[in-house]
Amino acid sequence: MTSGSPLAADPATDFGGTRHHGCMATDTPPCAELHLHIEGTLEVPMVLELAERNGIALPTPDAAALRRRYEFTDLQSFLDLYYENMAVLRTPEDFESLTAAYLRRAAAGGVMHAEIMFDPQAHLIRGVPLGAVVEGIAAALAAAEDELGVTTDLFAAFLRDRPAAEADAVLTELLALRAPIAGIGLDSAEVGHPPSLFVDLFARAGALGLHRIAHAGEEGPAVFVRDSLDLLHAERIDHGIRSVEDPALVERLVRDRVPLTVCPLSNVRLHAVPSLAEHPLPRMLAAGLNVCVNSDDPAYFGGYVDDNFAAVRDAFGLDADALATLAANSVDGAFASPARKDELREAIVQWRAGVSTRFSTNA
Ligand SMILES: [Zn+2]
Numbered sequence: 001m002t003s004g005s006p007l008a009a010d011p012a013t014d015f016g017g018t019r020h021h022g023c024m025a026t027d028t029p030p031c032a033e034l035h036l037h038i039e040g041t042l043e044v045p046m047v048l049e050l051a052e053r054n055g056i057a058l059p060t061p062d063a064a065a066l067r068r069r070y071e072f073t074d075l076q077s078f079l080d081l082y083y084e085n086m087a088v089l090r091t092p093e094d095f096e097s098l099t100a101a102y103l104r105r106a107a108a109g110g111v112m113h114a115e116i117m118f119d120p121q122a123h124l125i126r127g128v129p130l131g132a133v134v135e136g137i138a139a140a141l142a143a144a145e146d147e148l149g150v151t152t153d154l155f156a157a158f159l160r161d162r163p164a165a166e167a168d169a170v171l172t173e174l175l176a177l178r179a180p181i182a183g184i185g186l187d188s189a190e191v192g193h194p195p196s197l198f199v200d201l202f203a204r205a206g207a208l209g210l211h212r213i214a215h216a217g218e219e220g221p222a223v224f225v226r227d228s229l230d231l232l233h234a235e236r237i238d239h240g241i242r243s244v245e246d247p248a249l250v251e252r253l254v255r256d257r258v259p260l261t262v263c264p265l266s267n268v269r270l271h272a273v274p275s276l277a278e279h280p281l282p283r284m285l286a287a288g289l290n291v292c293v294n295s296d297d298p299a300y301f302g303g304y305v306d307d308n309f310a311a312v313r314d315a316f317g318l319d320a321d322a323l324a325t326l327a328a329n330s331v332d333g334a335f336a337s338p339a340r341k342d343e344l345r346e347a348i349v350q351w352r353a354g355v356s357t358r359f360s361t362n363a
Helices: 044-054 065-070 075-086 091-108 120-124 128-149 164-176 195-207 221-229 241-245 247-255 264-269 281-286 303-316 320-332 338-362
Strands: 033-037 113-117 151-159 185-186 212-216 234-238 260-261 292-293
Touching: 033 234, 033 260, 033 292, 033 303, 033 320, 033 338, 044 091, 065 075, 075 091, 075 120, 075 292, 091 113, 091 128, 113 128, 113 338, 120 128, 120 151, 120 164, 128 151, 151 164, 151 212, 164 195, 185 195, 195 212, 195 221, 212 221, 212 241, 221 234, 221 241, 221 247, 234 241, 241 260, 241 281, 260 281, 264 303, 281 292, 281 303, 281 320, 292 303, 292 320, 303 320, 320 338
Parallel strands: 033 113, 113 151, 151 185, 185 212, 212 234, 234 260, 260 292
Antiparallel strands: none
């Protein structure tokens, strides 16, 4: 484990910028980020740095060539790069560096509270002990509140295209390690892997008092959103954009204020929507859905949460009130303490007051 300050700026991974929530007026609001895969924050400089640290020969060792591979055009080219890059993550220090870099960048973009998923199976499959993964991530999370003012929760996300029994065994191992997880999630390839496969896993997590979240309605049908609520008792839905295809489901989601963690730039990159202009976010907002904006896998999908806010603001001409609503929804959907949520809400109110002039003159 590294000593000192894991969140101190690192020239190899520093993205610049400063925290801009609180009293400073900026174009995107302070918020909670609720849909973030830590493995998806692996930027080119860190891939190279960790490869060198661990003596790993990369298939694409040149930075410019590697960066070009981030401009993938289909799901497979993304997955190929995603898993190839993951090979550089070996030790607790690697996971700590990765997580600390994300937290610095997120804080600079206005994130005050982050609920972070990691994929235990993706590391176990390639022979990395779960203890190393958890130790490294937990160390960076533990430092975040004091050093960056960012509160966090950690979620173990299970790969739905692998057997449910494997997920159950991994949950057992996480409990034995006393991993500091707030809950479990369900991610990876949705089509062909319905929520019904994971009823027992989610029931077990619920009995343990863990929060339950699930990806649904990204590329899969709206019924997967319904089944995630009814069969898995998910408290929050990751993506959920295809809910708009089912009016009765929309009505229910609005009535129950079910949080939907939408990731606009990710949806465009993975072709879940044809273009940002055709993204259902404005319709979801207009319907009164509890929708918020997140980055998913920001190193791969074109940006962090502030980049996603800026993209939807520009694509849809969202005004400060709409952006503040998205940010407030992120707070409503978070599992942070009530006192922490009040702090975030106050920061959003301050942001809204600070940008009122700018937005009114630019309208
Ligand atoms: Zn995701």
